[in-house]
Ligand SMILES: NC(=O)c1ccc[n+]([C@@H]2O[C@H](COP(=O)([O-])OP(=O)(O)OC[C@H]3O[C@@H](n4cnc5c(N)ncnc54)[C@H](O)[C@@H]3O)[C@@H](O)[C@H]2O)c1
């Protein structure tokens with residue numbers, strides 16, 4: 001089959017690789033009909049996530065038609081149309097029972113690698129490094145999906161692929177970000193990053209009762225999408241704009257009730273702080289560039305909540321923890337517990353409350369993927385979201 | 393506050409001891425230190441099954457190859473004795489073991505009696521609070537030397553990590569009815585340092601069959 005392979009930092013190639021095969025009795029093989037590139041894939045592209053190996057198949061946002069199932073698969077059958085959650089969960093361990101699916105104890109065959117780095121291992125993920133399991137990803141024509149009785153969401157209506165594809169990651173991720181923000185009726189919520197995750201966080205914050213959402217980014221097309229959802233936008237790159245000042249000005253001086261960091265470890269900054277972090281990460285003294293995290297901690301109101309869907313990987317420098325303590329804030333974060341959100345969010349799509357395909361800017365083939373990685377990383381061509389048809 | 397702060401909270405008496413001696417007289421006890429040629433490892437896992445079920449699965453020694461790395465056969469040789477075979481490529485090591493204690497739903501202890509491995513171990517099953525499953529704790533001792541070194545080259549893990557991984561496999565098999573695996577995995581060319589990374593990321597490590605001994609399909 002054809003698949004998009006990580007071949008090293010800033011090197012992605014579309015190659016012919018072996019087809020996946022059933023390895024366990026609860027596996028399914030999916031013939032992929034649509035897949036996408038995620039902001040998280042850019043962290044891999046940029047070499048920010050350890051334990052990648054040349055040749056690894058990328059991609060964790062995909063859906064398709066069930067091609068083949070193992071003998072213990074009862075919930076789906078050949079021919080079913082399914083969306084696959086990017087976190088892999090067994091459904092039976094203590095964490096799955098607690099519905100913290102992204103912390104599943106049993107789905108990461110390389111748990112010992114992650115235990116060394118983080119103390120305990122999270123769930124396996126598709127196409128996201130060996131530390132996270134070494135599973136082949138979904139920017140390909142086929143993928144092997146373990147625990148097929150637990151993860152796949154069956155689509156029984158005739159909604160188009162593009163409308164349901166983002167149930168595989170970014171819509172639930174944005175929704176969980178808003179849920180983690182502990183929004184109550186009338187709250188003001190600030191969202192850093194108007195990429196796909198930020199977009200769905202904005203939409204979800206309104207669904208959960210936010211009165212005002214303030215969206216921060218520097219790309220006009222992304223800010224415009226945010227405004228189309230009803231958010232007030234702030235362009236942090238404009239001359240004379242200070243984000244902290246803007247957030248005070250827009251909240252009667254108290255700061256947002258909740259802040260959402262939908263940017264993560266590769267935040268951009270043109271000022272000295274950014275230079276400091278870029279130099280430190282280059283010297284391997286720091287692994288992440290927590291520019292947005294620092295701002296969000298400073299900006300959130302006293303007793304407010306900080307929700308962090310943006311990915312962080314390692315050691316962070318100069319995080320104002322004293323401010324976090326001094327204001328008594330709550331922080332919630334982590335990989336999305338996908339399985340909690342897929343069915344309820346599908347219902348919202350079916351009811352026409354939201355059409356997630358509004359963020360798509362590019363529709364491409366597998367062969368175009370390597371170029372698109374570069375274009376997106378360099379934030380050219382007004383990319384908001386890239387969807388791949390693996391058979392085109 | 394309706395109750396005075398001096399009132400004693402109504403709680404169950406605290407346990408005084410815990411499995412494989414991780415707590416003695418209400419105080420945490422670290423695992424024994426490696427010395428005098430002996431290597432110790434203690435590890436635990438919380439498993440969603442009751443102690444009796446886990447005890448029974450563990451006691452079924454002949455099924456150990458389904459979850460213990462590189463164990464190819466276990467044969468019962470008597471009511472309390474068994475013969476173990478470990479194979480990798482053309483290398484084989486074998487030993488005899490004897491069960492020293494077997495308390496249903498509580499604990500099993502064993503040691504090796506003859507052969508290529510000198511080890512002793514205990515596994516304890518204790519219910520976790522509030523129906524959160526069973527805490528399984530293993531304490532094992534290996535006599536170092538030729539065998540331990542051989543095990544390492546043999547299995548690709550040091551024996552301590554092998555105990556940790558075997559418990560992980562046991563847990564996965566009980567809870568999810570299979571042991572997670574990814575290889576063979578579709579991939580592009582691995583490049584010049586591919587084989588180095590393959591071993592660093594554990595691609596060459598053995599994974600027992602789990603419930604999957606026959607065909608998955
Ligand atoms: N928690 C999860 O499970 C999960 C799932 C998916 C994605 N993510 C993460 O969410 C983050 C966003 O993903 P995405 O797909 O939207 O990526 P993206 O790269 O499209 O969007 C990031 C946006 O942040 C903006 N940005 C950069 N620096 C900024 C700054 N200093 N202030 C404000 N905005 C800034 C960029 O301009 C860009 O628009 C990534 O870190 C991704 O890894 C997490």
Ligand SMILES: [Zn+2]
Pocket residue numbers: 038039040041060061086169170
């Ligand atoms: Zn993603």
Ligand SMILES: [Zn+2]
Pocket residue numbers: 089090091092093094095096103104105106107
């Ligand atoms: Zn689980």
